Amino acid sequence: MAEVRLENITVSYDGKNNVLEGLNLKVNEGELLALLGPSGCGKTTTLRVIAGFIDPKDGHMYCDDRDFTRIPVHKRNFGLVFQSYALFPHLNVYENVAFGLKLRKMDKVTIEKKVTEILKVCDLTEFKDRLPKNLSGGQRQRVALARALVIEPELLLLDEPLSNLDAKLRLNMRVEIKRIQKKLGITTVFVTHDQEECFSISDKVAVMNGGVIEQFGTPEEIYTRPKTEFVARFIGFENFIKLHKVDGVLECADGTKISVDDSGDKDECLLTIRPDDIKIVADDYKGENVLCGEVVVRTYLGKSYQYETMTPFGKVVVNDASGTLYNTGDKIRMVLDKAKIVLV
Amino acid sequence: MSLGRYLSFFSDTYYLNIFVRTIRVSLICTLVCMILGIPTAYFISRTSKKVRGVLMAIAIFPMLTNSVIRAFAWINVLGKNGIINQILGIFNIEPVSMLYTEFSVLIGTIYLFLPLMIITLVGVMENIDNDMMEAAESLGANRIVAFFKVILPMSVPGIITGSVLVFTGALTAYTTPQLLGGPSNMLMSTLIYQRAMTLNDWTSASVIALIMIVTTLIVMKGLNYVASKLDKRGLE
Numbered sequence: 001m002a003e004v005r006l007e008n009i010t011v012s013y014d015g016k017n018n019v020l021e022g023l024n025l026k027v028n029e030g031e032l033l034a035l036l037g038p039s040g041c042g043k044t045t046t047l048r049v050i051a052g053f054i055d056p057k058d059g060h061m062y063c064d065d066r067d068f069t070r071i072p073v074h075k076r077n078f079g080l081v082f083q084s085y086a087l088f089p090h091l092n093v094y095e096n097v098a099f100g101l102k103l104r105k106m107d108k109v110t111i112e113k114k115v116t117e118i119l120k121v122c123d124l125t126e127f128k129d130r131l132p133k134n135l136s137g138g139q140r141q142r143v144a145l146a147r148a149l150v151i152e153p154e155l156l157l158l159d160e161p162l163s164n165l166d167a168k169l170r171l172n173m174r175v176e177i178k179r180i181q182k183k184l185g186i187t188t189v190f191v192t193h194d195q196e197e198c199f200s201i202s203d204k205v206a207v208m209n210g211g212v213i214e215q216f217g218t219p220e221e222i223y224t225r226p227k228t229e230f231v232a233r234f235i236g237f238e239n240f241i242k243l244h245k246v247d248g249v250l251e252c253a254d255g256t257k258i259s260v261d262d263s264g265d266k267d268e269c270l271l272t273i274r275p276d277d278i279k280i281v282a283d284d285y286k287g288e289n290v291l292c293g294e295v296v297v298r299t300y301l302g303k304s305y306q307y308e309t310m311t312p313f314g315k316v317v318v319n320d321a322s323g324t325l326y327n328t329g330d331k332i333r334m335v336l337d338k339a340k341i342v343l344v
Numbered sequence: 345m346s347l348g349r350y351l352s353f354f355s356d357t358y359y360l361n362i363f364v365r366t367i368r369v370s371l372i373c374t375l376v377c378m379i380l381g382i383p384t385a386y387f388i389s390r391t392s393k394k395v396r397g398v399l400m401a402i403a404i405f406p407m408l409t410n411s412v413i414r415a416f417a418w419i420n421v422l423g424k425n426g427i428i429n430q431i432l433g434i435f436n437i438e439p440v441s442m443l444y445t446e447f448s449v450l451i452g453t454i455y456l457f458l459p460l461m462i463i464t465l466v467g468v469m470e471n472i473d474n475d476m477m478e479a480a481e482s483l484g485a486n487r488i489v490a491f492f493k494v495i496l497p498m499s500v501p502g503i504i505t506g507s508v509l510v511f512t513g514a515l516t517a518y519t520t521p522q523l524l525g526g527p528s529n530m531l532m533s534t535l536i537y538q539r540a541m542t543l544n545d546w547t548s549a550s551v552i553a554l555i556m557i558v559t560t561l562i563v564m565k566g567l568n569y570v571a572s573k574l575d576k577r578g579l580e
Contacts, residue, residue, distance in 0.1 A: 051478075051482060053478060053481075072481075072486070073478070073481040073482055074481045074482070074483075074484050074485055074486045074490075075484075076482075077484070078482060079482070080478070080479065080482035082475045082478070082479060084473060084475050086473065086475035086476055086478070086479035087479075088476065088479070088480075088494055088497075088498075089498065090497045090498055090500075099480070099483050099493075100483035100484050103483060103484040103485050103489065104484060147479075147483070148482070148483075151483060151484065
């Protein structure tokens, strides 16, 4: 159980281009932090810096105010779960889990007690004599977790641990990881590119792009109030409309006035809103924030239809669950939910 | 040809000495190839694809020359006026006679078969994911411990295959012991030649040949048994 701080971390693989650029990050004790971002954004690099596999060119890493920057991996006592699980194929489940304890020169009785306990927590008791190749994906993943947890690490690091599982199992394991993490109260850093996974599991989220953190906050903050266009796009905002200020009022390119709670202090900004937060309304609807568009593509999503419409200022995507069907070429009126509009 | 011929082979100390020497040379050769080959192969397997290609070419390079030529190369190195004795001479050390000893035969065969061990091991080791090493490190093993606890056990199939290749190769090598060992360090292979070609005693030659085949089979069986004990994956 520990608090982790990254200060001004800079990493470069080739000496010229920086993969991480002056990164600062803090994970509080017992918290689960998710590093979210597209591939190549530096999230795995950040995790590997924390784990100790990468020597940063510059900056420091602290764990409970002790400088860990130069401490080798095997002396850090951090639990790691790899995307590939990296279970030792020549050892059975019990031996895999006991591996770290044997290295700590514990006596047999203690090892057995600890391993049995963690196998129970991870629901693996009946598989303890099996070799990794005879386990399913979900079981392997739990063994990897058990192996990382049994050494009672100060920090748990998970590198896209769920990406090799099928959708249903992923959901179960998500809950499972969260449950075990909270039960043991262990500080955790979780790397993922799946926004849904990230929001459901984490206490804090750091959205990364191009080696820097674009936004840091609680899942709710990030989900409802993305601060940059990149973050907005990454977490599912699909509509982007350019606005400019005329006499203190925001307007679209064609003069449609947009009313928001806080219009900000920039003269030009980008309005963004999720397709779910736009409603299709009748032609005689009177109110604010109404846009007109022509349906271009209709997609059936199951619980709703998605319409891609063409408006004077570009493409607008709207999800409609009302049941009324619109065809390609239909002109529709859409109202943007004032409270859900985000300006970036 | 009766069973008696086989029994008399093992009751004759001259033959028995050659038999034991052959086994000893082959085993030591295999062991040294293992000790030299495992770290080399691991190093090669961890390099980038480009560097690996170059290193593999260097490792295989000696195999491109004929074994006779390679034996002669060692005569030049180990001989009375060879490079080593010339260097020793600079420091006023008396020349050491290294040629025509079991040592020179060993040097020759190790040089001959080390590439085989390396090639086989690189093939197995390059398929071991680097995650394995990192997982072991994260659990508290330094690199050396991680190598012995994880990489080595996972390389067992390759080590066994390499050992079988090297052992059978060393057991049956002819030119190297002939050129570097001389008559006082005869091995089974050179003995067969002497019996058949020089003494025209084809019966003895066949007896020795069969004993060599059986020995090879026994050793291979034994190595496979060791492998299945070490590598539990092979059992299922």
